[in-house]
Amino acid sequence: MxxxxxxxxxxxxxxxxTEIMFKKQFRQALDKADIHCPDSVIERMIGCDSREIIEFENTYPGISDVMSYCQKTRVNFFFEFFKNxxxxxxxxxxxxxxxxxxxxxxxxxxxxxxxxxxxxxxxxxxxxxxxxxxxxxxxxxxxxxxxxxxxxxxxxxxxxxxxxxxxxxxxxxxxxxxxxxxxxxxxxxxxxxxxxxxxxxxxxxxxxxxxxxxxxxxx
The missing domain is CATH 3.40.50.1000 (HAD superfamily/HAD-like)
Known part of the structure:
Protein backbone atom coordinates (compact mmCIF):
# COMPACT_ATOMS: atom_id res chain seq x y z
CA MET A 1 0.00 0.00 0.00
CA THR A 18 -17.60 28.53 9.65
CA GLU A 19 -20.61 26.39 8.77
CA ILE A 20 -22.26 27.07 12.12
CA MET A 21 -21.44 30.73 11.48
CA PHE A 22 -22.92 30.53 7.96
CA LYS A 23 -26.20 29.11 9.23
CA LYS A 24 -26.66 32.05 11.60
CA GLN A 25 -25.55 34.61 9.02
CA PHE A 26 -27.79 33.12 6.34
CA ARG A 27 -30.82 32.96 8.62
CA GLN A 28 -30.41 36.60 9.60
CA ALA A 29 -30.13 37.62 5.94
CA LEU A 30 -33.18 35.55 4.99
CA ASP A 31 -35.23 37.15 7.76
CA LYS A 32 -34.16 40.60 6.59
CA ALA A 33 -35.22 39.75 3.03
CA ASP A 34 -38.49 38.24 4.32
CA ILE A 35 -37.72 34.86 2.72
CA HIS A 36 -39.10 31.91 4.64
CA CYS A 37 -37.43 28.53 4.30
CA PRO A 38 -36.61 25.67 6.71
CA ASP A 39 -33.21 25.01 8.27
CA SER A 40 -32.85 21.96 6.01
CA VAL A 41 -32.57 24.29 3.01
CA ILE A 42 -29.87 26.36 4.70
CA GLU A 43 -27.94 23.17 5.44
CA ARG A 44 -28.15 22.16 1.79
CA MET A 45 -26.85 25.59 0.77
CA ILE A 46 -23.58 24.80 2.58
CA GLY A 47 -21.02 23.99 -0.07
CA CYS A 48 -23.57 23.75 -2.87
CA ASP A 49 -22.66 24.70 -6.43
CA SER A 50 -24.29 27.24 -8.73
CA ARG A 51 -26.65 24.68 -10.29
CA GLU A 52 -28.15 23.82 -6.92
CA ILE A 53 -28.54 27.51 -6.04
CA ILE A 54 -30.60 27.98 -9.22
CA GLU A 55 -32.89 25.13 -8.12
CA PHE A 56 -33.38 26.76 -4.72
CA GLU A 57 -34.07 30.10 -6.40
CA ASN A 58 -37.00 28.58 -8.26
CA THR A 59 -38.59 27.56 -4.95
CA TYR A 60 -37.46 30.51 -2.82
CA PRO A 61 -37.18 33.60 -5.04
CA GLY A 62 -34.41 35.92 -3.85
CA ILE A 63 -32.38 33.24 -2.06
CA SER A 64 -29.53 33.49 -4.59
CA ASP A 65 -29.18 37.21 -3.78
CA VAL A 66 -29.03 36.33 -0.08
CA MET A 67 -26.31 33.79 -0.84
CA SER A 68 -24.34 36.41 -2.79
CA TYR A 69 -24.68 38.88 0.08
CA CYS A 70 -23.48 36.34 2.64
CA GLN A 71 -20.47 35.42 0.52
CA LYS A 72 -19.48 39.08 0.19
CA THR A 73 -19.83 39.82 3.92
CA ARG A 74 -18.67 36.51 5.41
CA VAL A 75 -15.22 37.75 6.44
CA ASN A 76 -16.62 40.67 8.43
CA PHE A 77 -19.23 38.37 9.96
CA PHE A 78 -16.47 35.87 10.84
CA PHE A 79 -14.69 38.38 13.06
CA GLU A 80 -17.98 39.47 14.63
CA PHE A 81 -19.06 35.89 15.30
CA PHE A 82 -15.69 34.68 16.62
CA LYS A 83 -14.54 37.30 19.11
CA ASN A 84 -11.08 35.92 19.89
Whole structure:
Protein backbone atom coordinates (compact mmCIF):
# COMPACT_ATOMS: atom_id res chain seq x y z
CA MET A 1 0.00 0.00 0.00
CA UNK A 2 1.24 3.49 -0.88
CA UNK A 3 2.14 5.44 2.25
CA UNK A 4 0.76 8.91 2.94
CA UNK A 5 3.31 11.68 2.37
CA UNK A 6 1.13 14.81 2.49
CA UNK A 7 -2.18 15.99 3.93
CA UNK A 8 -4.67 18.26 2.15
CA UNK A 9 -7.14 20.17 4.31
CA UNK A 10 -10.45 21.59 3.25
CA UNK A 11 -11.10 24.74 5.31
CA UNK A 12 -14.74 25.66 5.93
CA UNK A 13 -16.33 23.33 8.45
CA UNK A 14 -13.13 21.27 8.63
CA UNK A 15 -10.49 23.59 10.06
CA UNK A 16 -12.81 26.36 11.21
CA UNK A 17 -16.38 26.33 12.47
CA THR A 18 -17.60 28.53 9.65
CA GLU A 19 -20.61 26.39 8.77
CA ILE A 20 -22.26 27.07 12.12
CA MET A 21 -21.44 30.73 11.48
CA PHE A 22 -22.92 30.53 7.96
CA LYS A 23 -26.20 29.11 9.23
CA LYS A 24 -26.66 32.05 11.60
CA GLN A 25 -25.55 34.61 9.02
CA PHE A 26 -27.79 33.12 6.34
CA ARG A 27 -30.82 32.96 8.62
CA GLN A 28 -30.41 36.60 9.60
CA ALA A 29 -30.13 37.62 5.94
CA LEU A 30 -33.18 35.55 4.99
CA ASP A 31 -35.23 37.15 7.76
CA LYS A 32 -34.16 40.60 6.59
CA ALA A 33 -35.22 39.75 3.03
CA ASP A 34 -38.49 38.24 4.32
CA ILE A 35 -37.72 34.86 2.72
CA HIS A 36 -39.10 31.91 4.64
CA CYS A 37 -37.43 28.53 4.30
CA PRO A 38 -36.61 25.67 6.71
CA ASP A 39 -33.21 25.01 8.27
CA SER A 40 -32.85 21.96 6.01
CA VAL A 41 -32.57 24.29 3.01
CA ILE A 42 -29.87 26.36 4.70
CA GLU A 43 -27.94 23.17 5.44
CA ARG A 44 -28.15 22.16 1.79
CA MET A 45 -26.85 25.59 0.77
CA ILE A 46 -23.58 24.80 2.58
CA GLY A 47 -21.02 23.99 -0.07
CA CYS A 48 -23.57 23.75 -2.87
CA ASP A 49 -22.66 24.70 -6.43
CA SER A 50 -24.29 27.24 -8.73
CA ARG A 51 -26.65 24.68 -10.29
CA GLU A 52 -28.15 23.82 -6.92
CA ILE A 53 -28.54 27.51 -6.04
CA ILE A 54 -30.60 27.98 -9.22
CA GLU A 55 -32.89 25.13 -8.12
CA PHE A 56 -33.38 26.76 -4.72
CA GLU A 57 -34.07 30.10 -6.40
CA ASN A 58 -37.00 28.58 -8.26
CA THR A 59 -38.59 27.56 -4.95
CA TYR A 60 -37.46 30.51 -2.82
CA PRO A 61 -37.18 33.60 -5.04
CA GLY A 62 -34.41 35.92 -3.85
CA ILE A 63 -32.38 33.24 -2.06
CA SER A 64 -29.53 33.49 -4.59
CA ASP A 65 -29.18 37.21 -3.78
CA VAL A 66 -29.03 36.33 -0.08
CA MET A 67 -26.31 33.79 -0.84
CA SER A 68 -24.34 36.41 -2.79
CA TYR A 69 -24.68 38.88 0.08
CA CYS A 70 -23.48 36.34 2.64
CA GLN A 71 -20.47 35.42 0.52
CA LYS A 72 -19.48 39.08 0.19
CA THR A 73 -19.83 39.82 3.92
CA ARG A 74 -18.67 36.51 5.41
CA VAL A 75 -15.22 37.75 6.44
CA ASN A 76 -16.62 40.67 8.43
CA PHE A 77 -19.23 38.37 9.96
CA PHE A 78 -16.47 35.87 10.84
CA PHE A 79 -14.69 38.38 13.06
CA GLU A 80 -17.98 39.47 14.63
CA PHE A 81 -19.06 35.89 15.30
CA PHE A 82 -15.69 34.68 16.62
CA LYS A 83 -14.54 37.30 19.11
CA ASN A 84 -11.08 35.92 19.89
CA UNK A 85 -8.29 34.22 17.93
CA UNK A 86 -8.82 30.47 18.07
CA UNK A 87 -12.56 30.67 18.78
CA UNK A 88 -13.31 29.36 15.28
CA UNK A 89 -10.93 26.38 15.48
CA UNK A 90 -12.49 22.96 15.02
CA UNK A 91 -11.66 20.31 17.67
CA UNK A 92 -8.24 18.78 17.19
CA UNK A 93 -6.93 21.37 14.71
CA UNK A 94 -4.07 22.52 16.93
CA UNK A 95 -3.07 18.96 17.86
CA UNK A 96 -3.01 17.74 14.26
CA UNK A 97 -1.08 20.73 12.93
CA UNK A 98 1.50 20.38 15.70
CA UNK A 99 1.85 16.69 14.87
CA UNK A 100 2.37 17.38 11.15
CA UNK A 101 4.93 20.10 11.76
CA UNK A 102 6.85 18.03 14.29
CA UNK A 103 6.89 14.86 12.14
CA UNK A 104 7.47 16.76 9.74
CA UNK A 105 4.91 16.16 7.00
CA UNK A 106 3.83 18.59 4.30
CA UNK A 107 0.27 19.84 4.39
CA UNK A 108 -1.80 22.17 2.23
CA UNK A 109 -5.16 23.90 2.21
CA UNK A 110 -7.49 23.48 -0.77
CA UNK A 111 -10.63 25.56 -0.35
CA UNK A 112 -13.32 27.18 -2.46
CA UNK A 113 -12.73 30.39 -0.49
CA UNK A 114 -10.63 33.24 -1.87
CA UNK A 115 -6.95 33.01 -0.95
CA UNK A 116 -7.03 36.32 0.93
CA UNK A 117 -9.90 34.98 3.06
CA UNK A 118 -8.04 31.74 3.76
CA UNK A 119 -5.02 33.73 4.95
CA UNK A 120 -7.19 35.90 7.22
CA UNK A 121 -8.78 32.84 8.79
CA UNK A 122 -5.57 30.88 9.40
CA UNK A 123 -3.90 33.99 10.83
CA UNK A 124 -6.76 34.09 13.37
CA UNK A 125 -6.19 30.52 14.58
CA UNK A 126 -4.28 31.63 17.68
CA UNK A 127 -1.17 29.70 16.61
CA UNK A 128 1.02 29.64 13.51
CA UNK A 129 0.26 27.41 10.57
CA UNK A 130 2.77 26.78 7.78
CA UNK A 131 0.97 25.09 4.86
CA UNK A 132 3.21 24.25 1.94
CA UNK A 133 0.49 25.38 -0.46
CA UNK A 134 -2.75 27.35 -0.27
CA UNK A 135 -4.95 26.66 -3.28
CA UNK A 136 -8.18 28.56 -3.86
CA UNK A 137 -11.12 27.49 -5.97
CA UNK A 138 -11.28 31.12 -7.10
CA UNK A 139 -8.26 30.38 -9.29
CA UNK A 140 -10.70 28.99 -11.83
CA UNK A 141 -10.96 25.31 -10.89
CA UNK A 142 -14.29 23.56 -11.44
CA UNK A 143 -16.17 23.28 -8.16
CA UNK A 144 -15.98 20.08 -6.12
CA UNK A 145 -16.99 17.26 -6.70
CA UNK A 146 -14.63 17.82 -9.63
CA UNK A 147 -11.17 16.67 -8.47
CA UNK A 148 -9.21 19.47 -10.14
CA UNK A 149 -8.36 21.53 -7.04
CA UNK A 150 -7.02 18.48 -5.19
CA UNK A 151 -4.99 17.31 -8.18
CA UNK A 152 -3.50 20.80 -8.61
CA UNK A 153 -2.64 20.95 -4.90
CA UNK A 154 -0.84 17.60 -5.01
CA UNK A 155 1.09 18.64 -8.14
CA UNK A 156 2.17 21.93 -6.58
CA UNK A 157 3.41 20.10 -3.48
CA UNK A 158 5.29 17.60 -5.63
CA UNK A 159 3.33 14.47 -4.68
CA UNK A 160 1.36 11.84 -6.55
CA UNK A 161 -2.39 11.76 -5.83
CA UNK A 162 -2.13 8.37 -4.12
CA UNK A 163 0.43 9.83 -1.70
CA UNK A 164 -2.03 12.43 -0.41
CA UNK A 165 -4.64 12.24 2.33
CA UNK A 166 -7.61 14.59 2.00
CA UNK A 167 -9.52 15.73 5.09
CA UNK A 168 -13.10 16.80 4.32
CA UNK A 169 -16.46 17.43 5.95
CA UNK A 170 -18.62 17.69 2.83
CA UNK A 171 -20.18 15.34 0.31
CA UNK A 172 -18.68 17.20 -2.65
CA UNK A 173 -15.23 17.20 -1.03
CA UNK A 174 -15.25 13.49 -0.24
CA UNK A 175 -16.43 12.73 -3.77
CA UNK A 176 -13.71 14.96 -5.26
CA UNK A 177 -11.01 13.19 -3.25
CA UNK A 178 -12.24 9.81 -4.50
CA UNK A 179 -12.22 11.04 -8.10
CA UNK A 180 -8.69 12.38 -7.60
CA UNK A 181 -7.50 8.92 -6.57
CA UNK A 182 -6.56 10.11 -3.08
CA UNK A 183 -7.10 8.65 0.37
CA UNK A 184 -9.62 10.60 2.41
CA UNK A 185 -11.07 10.90 5.88
CA UNK A 186 -14.53 12.27 6.53
CA UNK A 187 -14.77 14.48 9.64
CA UNK A 188 -18.52 15.08 10.23
CA UNK A 189 -19.72 18.60 10.90
CA UNK A 190 -23.11 19.74 9.57
CA UNK A 191 -23.55 17.14 6.83
CA UNK A 192 -25.20 13.78 7.40
CA UNK A 193 -24.05 11.37 4.66
CA UNK A 194 -26.70 10.20 2.22
CA UNK A 195 -26.49 6.87 0.40
CA UNK A 196 -24.57 8.35 -2.53
CA UNK A 197 -21.98 9.96 -0.26
CA UNK A 198 -21.48 6.72 1.69
CA UNK A 199 -20.11 5.11 -1.49
CA UNK A 200 -17.17 7.52 -1.44
CA UNK A 201 -16.34 7.60 2.29
CA UNK A 202 -13.15 5.66 2.94
CA UNK A 203 -12.54 6.49 6.60
CA UNK A 204 -14.41 8.49 9.25
CA UNK A 205 -13.05 10.16 12.39
CA UNK A 206 -14.86 12.25 15.01
CA UNK A 207 -12.37 15.12 14.99
CA UNK A 208 -9.04 16.18 13.55
CA UNK A 209 -6.92 14.88 16.43
CA UNK A 210 -8.09 11.34 15.61
CA UNK A 211 -6.37 11.63 12.23
CA UNK A 212 -3.03 11.35 14.04
CA UNK A 213 -3.61 7.67 14.81
CA UNK A 214 -4.38 7.02 11.13
CA UNK A 215 -1.18 8.75 10.05
CA UNK A 216 0.86 6.80 12.60
CA UNK A 217 -0.18 3.61 10.78
CA UNK A 218 -0.18 4.85 7.20
CA UNK A 219 2.54 7.49 6.85
Missing amino acids: TMIKAVIFDMDGLMFN PGDANMPGLYELIQYLEKKPMDYAIASSSAKEDILKFINYAGFELHPKQIVSGKEGFPSKPAPDIFLATAKRMGYKPEECLVLEDSKHGITAAFKAGMKSIFIPDQIKPDEEMKKYIQETRNNLSEVIEYLERNA
